[in-house]
Amino acid sequence: MKLMKLQEKYFQQNGGLMLQEHILNQGRSMETMKIFSNDELKKATNNYDESRVLGKGGYGTVYKSVLPDNKEVAIKKSKICDKSQIKQFINEVILLTQINHRNVVKLLGCCLETEVPLLVYEFITNGTLSDHIHDISRASSFSWEKHLKIATETARAPAYLHFETSMPIIHRDVKSTNILLDDNHTAKVADFGASRLIALDQTEITTLVQGTRGYLDPEYFQTGKLLEKSDVYSFGVVLAELLTGEKAISSYRPESYKNLAMFFVSAVKEDRLLHILEDHIVNEVNIEALKEVANLAEGCLRLRGEDRPTMMEVAMKLEGLRIMEKHPWGKDNQTT
Incomplete structure (x- = not known):
């Protein structure tokens, strides 16, 4: 009793x-x-x-x-x-x-x-995206096709949350440890504890800053104003992780580049992209295709939210790149 x-x-x-x-x-x-x-x-x-x-x-x-x-x-x-x-x-x-x-x-x-x-x-059977890209024994067997598949599927989740639910939902903690993979490497976004609903007549909400170091939108951190574009920034960090195999925060990089976002954006702007990409990806993929994904990531990581694409635009761009990758014309272009 x-x-x-x-x-x-x-x-x-x-x-x-x-x-x-x-x-x-x-x-x-x-x-x-x-x-x-x-x-x-x-x-x-x-x-x-x-x-x-x-x-x-x-x-x-x-x-x-x-x-x-x-x-x-x-x-x-x-x-x-x-x-x-x-x-x-x-x-x-x-x-x-x-x-x-x-x-x-x-x-x-x-x-x-x-x-x-x-x-x-x-129960999602195959661990987190972080496990796969930061474990050396797994990362080397992780093909570019899988990278692009996971990036595209991950982007679909916040795009759906922002544009296709009855009220927009901001995840607020998009990161590689919150992206789970099943046996087919289908990506599934998890952990909605920090998420927020935005009323349809609002464009932003002011809230106590919450998120994970290395993935946190700097504009949100400075102003406390949460926007859908905050998820876009976090996704940009995940995309940079997929391309480089680097962690969002690392003490192994120089002091000014401990933050992956800064390290990645600097490399793209200074035309040093090939120096920071994973070797097996560079050897496997047409450089122009890599540059398109890298430029998309750089766009997501812009300091001002208004300068970033929407998650729907990101998802559509990645979908298009996947189609090009699978299409015979896309394959032909890679071998010319």
């Missing part, structure tokens, strides 16, 4: 009633968005056994789990948090119930009966 009362207290504290009402208002069935019991998830994780841990970070811990129907899932267990973080959790759930896109990690449900709320996601 005492345990039931405690679970009920946590359920209300974690915004359970609000979430239930939202799910019903959205017309989502409990099959597509399930509220799990604490017992179900304890069993699925073998009581949160350390051997099930997929990753740990500032947000908490993610466990690989198996539900009774043998479906593999990832369970995100937040650290013990204050009320503002509870709001962030509710924000993530409400946002994800509105999103249905093949390049966004699917939220299957949540558990609100514990001291800290839990999120249950589809």
